[in-house]
Amino acid sequence: MNKNYIVTFIILIVSFSIGTLYYAYKNQYIIIHYNRNFKPGLISETKKRIITCFVWQQQQWLQETTEVLWSDTNKSETLNHIMTSWFTILTDEGIYTKKLSIQAISLLPNNCDALISFDRNPFSKESSIAEKLMWIEGLLKTIREANLGIQSVFFLVNHQPMHDPHLDFSYPWPISGFVETNF
Secondary structure: OHHHHHHHHHHHHHHHHHHHHHHHHHOOOOOOOOOOOOOHHHOOOEEEEEEEEEEEEOOEEEEEEEEEEEEOOOHHHHHHHHHHHHHHHHHHOOOOOOOOOEEEEEEOOOOOEEEEEEOOOOOOOOOOHHHHHHHHHHHHHHHHHOOOOOOEEEEEEOOEEOOOOOOOOOOOEEOOOOOOOOO
């Protein structure tokens, strides 16, 4: 009789554990990602490269050089490193204090158009149009100077086009920028 209680208890514990794991997986507390395209021989090599980041502050462009990880085979990974460094400079300079994360960076099949998805809108309701434009121009200028071969950028929030009362994000922003150098 004692043996039946032990077996029942073990079955109960295993069932509870499996049920808890299944519940956590279905509610995305646990995320399992399979990389079906992974091939051991194609691991991308990364190296360090120095890039120039551009930030608009006090009516002038600031240039800061920083070292980023660079992958010749994975442009989206490299772009992620560049943008992370750019955000770090914005935070260090006190220009941007809002917590902002990059959800995903993808390239369209032509490898020239980037989709950048943020976890929230990078602009506050109090931001002026000029502040928004210079923020975007600084990012575009940084990407352009890195010579990734990207020609335009789509800005997204939670994988949907960014909404802003002043600017139209339904179209891609050209990497060539839009601000004259004598702004």
